[in-house]
Amino acid sequence: MVSVAVLGAAGGIGQPLLLLLKLTPGIARLNLYDIVNVPGVATDIAHINTNTKVEYFIGQSQLHAALQNIDIVVISAGIARKPGMTRDDLFNINASIIYELTEAIAKSCPQAHIAIITNPVNSLVPIVAQVLGKNYNPQRLYGVTTLDSVRASRFVRDIRPQIDATELQVPVIGGHSGNTIVPLLSLARPKLDLSAKDIEELVNRIQYGGDEIVKAKEGAGSATLSMAYAAAKFIASLVEAFKGISKVEYALVPLAADPQGAQYFRRLGAGTLEFFAVPIQLGPDGIQRIVPLEAQPSLFELKAIDIAARELQDNITKGTTYKS
């Protein structure tokens, strides 16, 4: 049975994510950590009659206690976008939060799997890798990009209502912001029959799906419910993988997790990047394998990968050169 800590538990993502994790089989313990409001959220969630034990921890003085004997740490702590902001505009505040939380993880549960939801994911995952130092295990670090493929399959259904959105798999690689998000519609399964115009419009909508929500929420934040769904899906796969039921998910991961598997994506356009969103086969120890694509992407997609890689390099450098 698995123990999960959610840092940022009382937030817009934290709350619905906890609801879904409380319903996820295989999670024995949920530790909720935040700097505000967490007692109420925890007490509420704890009344749901599944067997998962819920405990809360509030404020920095309880952070180490929150991380004791934890297998998976999910981080959604930090600020969210308002209209007119890019994810990169969140960097200064969120980088310092992630830095501090990772220092605590390195001391209290250095072997834990770490899933980063907080934006900008492209820059914060590299910060976590740096701060972990000698405890860094590239097979156990994930930037959560699941929402991009969740959106991709739903947006396809918006223009092809005969397709079952829950069955459609669209690979999305690269990173998690604007141009760095590279949906590979040509490799969707089942296969799609889309015009060049459909593809261009869908790719743009997937790349800027986050902005659609930020705009609609008019200053009250960004994706929370769809994000909670996406993160719960990713964590459920990880929990299954711990039991030996191998799962493939997409995440922004250190390519060092599987240097051999990474070669395929380096040739495809990731070049010398240290982090890239790729399909990962999850196993009991985390990333077992970086899985090559089923076929060569289209020319349009290969160009998008090149554009993504350039922008991603800047985002990664911003993270690796960050000092708190």
Ligand SMILES: NC(=O)C1=CN([C@@H]2O[C@H](COP(=O)(O)OP(=O)(O)OC[C@H]3O[C@@H](n4cnc5c(N)ncnc54)[C@H](O)[C@@H]3O)[C@@H](O)[C@H]2O)C=CC1
């Ligand atoms: N990876 C992805 O696909 C997505 C990422 N996000 C990102 O997730 C993050 C969280 O979003 P929301 O939950 O909507 O924000 P929110 O503002 O509703 O919640 C954030 C929570 O973090 C807590 N917090 C702040 N500083 C903390 C600290 N030092 N330690 C512990 N907790 C702390 C706050 O008290 C708050 O409860 C944002 O950075 C957002 O951009 C949002 C949607 C999708």
Ligand SMILES: O=C([O-])CC(=O)C(=O)O
């Ligand atoms: O757009 C945002 O700021 C939140 C996010 O990452 C997303 O919804 O994909």
